[in-house]
Amino acid sequence: MFNSTTLRARTTLNSRFGPSLRWAGAGLCLCALAVLVACGGGGGGDATTAGSNTGGNATASAYTAGAISGFGSIIVNGVRFDDSSADVLDDDGVRHGRDELKLGTQVEIESGSLNRTTQRASASIIRFGSALLGPVEAINAASNQLTVLGQTVEVATTTVFSDGLSGGLSAITTGMVLEVHARLDTARAVYVATRIEAETGATAYQVRGTVASLDTTAKTFRIGNAVINYAGVATVPTGLANGSNVRASLQTTAVNGQWVATALKSAERKVGNHSESEVHGLITAFTSVTAFSVDGLAVDATNASFPDGQTGVVLGARVEVEGPVVNGVLVATKVSVEDESHDGRGEDYELHGAISGLDTTAKTFTLRTLKVSYASVTLWRGITEAQLANGATVEVKGSLSADRSTLTASRISRED
Template sequence: MNRAFQAILVGIALLLASCGGGQLTAGIEGSGAPVTTVGSITGFGSIFVNGVEYATAGAQIGIDGQPGTEAQLSVGDVVTVVGTVNADGKTGTAGQVTFGGNVAGTVDQVNVPTQTLVVLGQTVLVTASTVFDASTSPSDITGIKPGASIEVSGFANSFGQLVASHIHLLPAAGTLRVEGVAQALNTTAHTFQVNALLVDYSAVTPSGTLADGSIVGVEGSGFSASGALQATAVEVAPAVAATPNSQGEVEGIITSFTSNADFMINGLHVTTDAGTQFTLNGATLGVNARVAVEGSFDSSGNLVAATLEALPEGGALVRGVVQALPASGTLTVLGVTVTTDPRTKLEDDSSLRLRPFHLSDLQVGDYVEARGRVGIGATLNAEVLVRQAPNSLAFLQDTATNVSSVTLTLLGVTVVVSSQTQYSGSDGAPLTAAQFFAQAPNHTVKAGGTPSGNSLLATQAQIEGP
């Protein structure tokens, strides 16, 4: 493995190393403040990460350990950007952009009710903010089948799951790759585990000191008779420290929590103080909360947060024709007001495939899907907004309220059923109308059908979860 792969296998390590060493920011043009940021790509036209648009002309771009281009990156990819941010806090210049998938291999299991799949022994959790390739049909977990080759980019949670930010469908199985924490190291048998994956490293010499708890990147080409991944390379992330007062921005998931003033984001110690500005968006900080933190490092290597924003996951969805574009950053679909912000992931999977794709490219009559959390007045605060190919059906997903024997409410819209409506449970098994309506109150329901005035005439309705 080359140094580029070493960098991508630990975004946080690169965050600290680049802040401390300074060698990666050398030669960056512009007069902004040097910064390193780890986060998911939300759009292009340059590259948008953590609410900042970074110009990438002249930037060094690394893709899975190899030199690459911006065209190889996708919305949802988690990247590390080393560069500068201008005084407006909204624009900057990238000197280096690095991407590496957390796991790449063949899908062994898909569990639709739990929204999880398993790749190389790693459990991948799909959420409302997960972006799928345009070639994935349908564009949800049901579009991923056992045996498919995929690469997943995301953030680890406290359960050892990989919370997917983007799932790439690969054309064919290639090099197997996994990033994670080494466990159950056996130096006699030359094996260790990354979650449920057993790794046999007897044919290689790890780069760095391998120990239980080490963050490692592993590549392999096949499996032994015992089912162990036969490693062709093992890279151990180096222990690095940040230079005091250097700047950092990180998006991630809290994996250890002592208090609002003391917690960990995937191995990075974060503290807050009286000067920290909190934007919680209705969430409570704790283990497995997703957050974005900006601040500076102290003499102990802790990131002292100047700002902290909670990024709560939502399970609401609306898919249909854009009825209106009433104001900048908002649109109306099925009577639902959809709001966006700088962190909304924007993707164009229509026949136009625009890149860059901006809200200003939307037109009344376009068919879109918005996923996110419910806001005030049954609005939908979009985490993901995708323009899709036209479809005669529209869809809603939300916690069901006002449930009667023939109607229910999703996202403030009345859903009307008929004798033709087909019902199913969270496992996809058919339900009778009586069974469905007995389970629906205060559960997540997805309904599809035909818009009619301010209602949706449902041809299908499914219990999606609690």
């Protein structure tokens, strides 16, 4: 996960498989796939292991990683997780309140088994964090991109902006300090943002990414276009090397063109055994169609089915992978290629709750602190527009408006 100061971006691990798993043949690829993880660096002991133990048994039935795409309690990839009893932690293990969990926030969830009929589960641990925290150095509105701490950040149709950035990309100016939740597309060296927040009064910056141009004599390396000097870091991750994934805390002022690191930790993804898993994410390392990584998690697809064929399974592709996680490797039973063309076309986000601030003239109301427009609803279920009222409990599905300030509802249903 990512460190943090403080919809449907789809990186979920949860699956439908029970105890009677067929892992025959999985061991044939585990060593090769371990190399895929190691190619990301090594850094072992500094990275947080989700659901891991030394006995090799699963400590949680399901593991989910991705952006929050809705509330009620929290929704990640269509699954509603009851977070009422969950511990909410940042990447350094510091406890936080549930109000830190915002739309588009990247999270990891440890939970009980998924109920595939109701698409619900009970979360026990929720970890959250961001990829970048730092100043905006350049803005390219034509390409929907900006540069933060030397990293290219892409604003997608599903990127959520915080209340302080009403207007979306047009509200951002150079020099502004932002916190960016994102997935790293290694094929393009671009951070695809799921949430962007304005940060004032930041006492430290941070960047998570892949080490390049490591100079162990000068104690410097690059992440993207940022040069980082780690000479003053007391503890360096074991196995630091080109290709390592690290998380660096930085001073807020560059010195001689270099960002000065105050702490350096491994950011390698480590996932314990889980009998259920489903991954929605980007292919971030690729050896073959049967040996690759999704958002840093190694996948053995030797015995998997490919309902969409294998042609689209390439570096940078967005895929859905199902299967158990065994010794840090997702043993796939199914690999599907996801179609990004449907993003922003109706139902990227889902909210559940009580209506407030109803404005029948503007055709808007507030739900879970987010402004909702019902002017373009195409499907009403159990409720009509005339029956909308403050206090009514509804389910809303929709997409963000162009300026990312409003959820444009396509479907509204009554909830009892």
